[in-house]
Amino acid sequence: MKGKAFFAPTFGALVVWLFALAGAAAIVYRFWAGIGAVTNLSDGYPWGLWVAVDILAGVALAAGGFVVAGVAHLFGGKQFEALARPAVLAALLGYLMFVLGLIVDMGRPWNMIYLYFGNHGSPLYEIGWCASLYTLVLCMELLPAVLEKYSMKRAHALWLMSSPWLVVVLLSTFAYAMTYSLAWAMIVAAVLSAWELSMAFGKSRRTVQIPILLIGAGVILSFLHQSSLGVLFLMASHKLSPLWHSPLLPILFLVSAICAGIGMMTLEALGSEKFMGRRIPLAPLAAFARQMPVILAFYLILKIADILARDALHLVFAGGAAAVMWWAEMGLGLALPLALYLKPGFVDNRRGLFAASFLVVAGVVINRINVAMIGVEVERWGPYHPSFTELLITFGIIAMGLLAYDFLSDELPIHEGA
Numbered sequence: 157m158k159g160k161a162f163f164a165p166t167f168g169a170l171v172v173w174l175f176a177l178a179g180a181a182a183i184v185y186r187f188w189a190g191i192g193a194v195t196n197l198s199d200g201y202p203w204g205l206w207v208a209v210d211i212l213a214g215v216a217l218a219a220g221g222f223v224v225a226g227v228a229h230l231f232g233g234k235q236f237e238a239l240a241r242p243a244v245l246a247a248l249l250g251y252l253m254f255v256l257g258l259i260v261d262m263g264r265p266w267n268m269i270y271l272y273f274g275n276h277g278s279p280l281y282e283i284g285w286c287a288s289l290y291t292l293v294l295c296m297e298l299l300p301a302v303l304e305k306y307s308m309k310r311a312h313a314l315w316l317m318s319s320p321w322l323v324v325v326l327l328s329t330f331a332y333a334m335t336y337s338l339a340w341a342m343i344v345a346a347v348l349s350a351w352e353l354s355m356a357f358g359k360s361r362r363t364v365q366i367p368i369l370l371i372g373a374g375v376i377l378s379f380l381h382q383s384s385l386g387v388l389f390l391m392a393s394h395k396l397s398p399l400w401h402s403p404l405l406p407i408l409f410l411v412s413a414i415c416a417g418i419g420m421m422t423l424e425a426l427g428s429e430k431f432m433g434r435r436i437p438l439a440p441l442a443a444f445a446r447q448m449p450v451i452l453a454f455y456l457i458l459k460i461a462d463i464l465a466r467d468a469l470h471l472v473f474a475g476g477a478a479a480v481m482w483w484a485e486m487g488l489g490l491a492l493p494l495a496l497y498l499k500p501g502f503v504d505n506r507r508g509l510f511a512a513s514f515l516v517v518a519g520v521v522i523n524r525i526n527v528a529m530i531g532v533e534v535e536r537w538g539p540y541h542p543s544f545t546e547l548l549i550t551f552g553i554i555a556m557g558l559l560a561y562d563f564l565s566d567e568l569p570i571h572e573g574a
Contacts, residue, residue, distance in 0.1 A: 179552005221247025489519015
C-alpha cells in the first residue's frame with residue numbers, strides 16, 4: 157500500500173482521527189472554559205502533563221532532525237542523506253506540536269511575546285529564542301521540497317543563494333538577544349560572512365545541495381535549547397526529587413535527546429515503510445543503530461555516576477511511585493535497549509530495530525514525565541494527577557502530528573524514490 161495511511165478507511169486511521177477530533181474539541185473547550193475547568197493544575201503544580209509530554213518529550217523526540225541532518229551534511233555521512241528530509245519534516249512537526257502545547261498551556265498566545273523581550277535572566281528567554289529560530293531553520297531546510305514539488309527552479313536558486321545570508325542575520329540577532337552586545341553580534345556576523353564567502357569562492361568545502369551554514373545553525377540552536385530545558389529544573393531544587401535533580405541535568409537532557417532523536421527517526425522510517433509503503437533502506441538505520449550502544453552506555457554511566465556522587469542511591473530502594481518510575485526509566489528505557497543493541501544480530505533486521513528504538517523512545521518519554529511530574533513533590537498541595545481532558549488534549553495533539561506527517565510526506569518529495 158502506498159499513500160496516506162491515515163486517510164484510508166481502516167480501524168487504525170479511525171482511531172487516530174477520533175483522537176485528533178476529540179483533542180481539537182477539548183482544546184476549544186479549554187479556551188472557552190479556562191484552564192481551571194479542564195486540568196488538575198494548581199499553584200503548587202503549575203506544570204503538568206502538557207509540559208512533560210507535548211513540550212519536554214516532544215522536543216527531545218524531534219532531535220532526529222538535527223542529528224541526521226548534521227551527520228549527513230556536516231560530517232560526510234552521505235549514506236544517511238535518504239533519512240534527512242523525513243527526519244527534518246518530523247522535527248518541524250514536533251516543534252509545531254510543541255508550540256501548540258505551549259499555547260494551550262498558556263491560554264493567551266499573545267503573551268508569548270514576553271519570551272523574546274525582558275526576562276533576560278530566565279532560561280525560558282534563551283529557550284524561547286532558540287526554539288523559535290530553530291523552527292524557522294527547519295522551515296528553511298524543508299522549503300526545497302516544496303519548491304521541487306511545484307518545479308520552481310528559479311525560487312530554488314534564490315533559496316540557495318539567500319539562505320546562508322538569512323542564517324547570518326538569524327544567528328547575529330540571536331547573539332545580540334543573548335548578550336545585549338552589538339559588538340558580539342557584529343563579530344558573529346563577520347565570522348559567518350567570511351566563512352560563507354570562503355565557500356562561495358571555493359576556498360573551503362561546501363555541500364552543493366544544502367548550505368552548510370543552514371545545517372550548522374540548526375545543530376547549534378538544537379544543542380543550546382535541548383540542554384537549556386534541563387536548566388529549567390535546576391531551579392526546582394525544593395520540589396524535584398534528588399532521584400532526578402542534578403547539576404548534570406542540562407547534559408543529561410542533551411544526551412538523552414540525541415538517543416531519543418535517533419530512536420524516533422528509526423520508528424518514523426519503519427512506520428512509513430509499513431503503513432505508507434515507503435521503501436526505507438535498512439543500511440543507514442543499521443549504521444545509526446551501531447552507534448547507539450556507545451551513546452546509551454555513556455548516558456547510563458552518567459546517570460549512575462551522578463546518583464552515586466550525590467549520595468542519592470538509597471532513594472532508589474526507598475519504594476513508592478518515584479522509585480518504581482526510576483527503575484522503569486533505567487531498566488526498560490535504558491538498560492534493556494542497551495542490551496538489545498549489544499546482542500549480536502538483534503538490530504540487523506527491521507523487527508529488532510523497531511523493538512530497540514521503541515524502548516529508547518519510551519525511556520526518554522518516561523524520563524521527561526518523571527522530571528516534570530512524578531519527581532515533583534509539593535506536600536502542601538497534595539499529589540497531582542492529570543485530568544481526563546489533559547489526557548485527551550495530549551493524545552489529540554500527537555494524533556494531529558501523525559495526520560500532518562502522513563499528509564505532507566505523501567504530498568511532498570520527502571522520501572527518495574517516492
